Amino acid sequence: MPADVTVRPATPEDRPAVERLWLMFRHDLSEFRGVLPTAGGGFRADRVVHAFTAPGWAPYLLACGGHPAGFAFVRGLDGPVRVLNSFFVVRGARRRGVGVRAAREVLTRHPGPWEIAYQHDNPAAVRFWPRVAEDLAGDAWTREVRPVPGRPELPPDLWISLTVPPA
Structure with a gap:
């Protein structure tokens, strides 16, 4: 596992980098959701806006060797359950332990109940998230199928x- 992985709260100065990483994330997900870019070549970025401005949200920037390598958006920090709203690691940093280490760091910063959603037709996510859950909660986690709110076509x-224990 690389020793040079860092996870830190993203600042307003980091937002341009996070917005570019967001485009890569949405591009990757378009394979599983069939979502096409807007006429301007981008994707809806309301989650980026919320991550940086909405109460109860927190954006994190992941870096590897000092280079931006991904992001995580957490919501629900002002409620009973935290939600890992979005999580992304660039392809060049995948399959080297970067994602597991980064996910663990983000989740352990906010002990307590967590929920994480992913697409069942994304084979990498199907392998990754149960591994993270087992790492943090042993066998004390659950998985369930839920409809996408407001998107019956998906x-x-x-x-x-899972519940992340205090450090």
């Missing part, structure tokens, strides 16, 4: 629920 998501 296949349902898989949701993992």
Whole structure:
């Protein structure tokens, strides 16, 4: 596992880099959701806006060797359950332990109940998220199928629920 992985809260100065990483993330997900870019070549970025401005949200920037390598958006920090709203690691940093280490760091910063959604037709996510859940909660986690709110045309998501203990 690379020792040079860092996870830190993203600042307003980081937002341009996070917005570019968001485009890569949405491009990757377009394979599983059939979502095409807007006329301007981008994707809806309301989650980026929320991550940086909405109460109860927190954006994190992942770096590897000092280079931006991904992001995580957390919501629900002002409620009973935290939600890992979006999580992304660039392809050049995948399959080297970067994602597991980064996910663990983000989740352990906010001990307590968590929920994480992912698409069942994304084979990498199907392998990755149960591994993270087992790492943090042993066998004390659950997985369930839930419809995507307000999007009946999309296949349902898989949701993992777990409780992250205090450090």
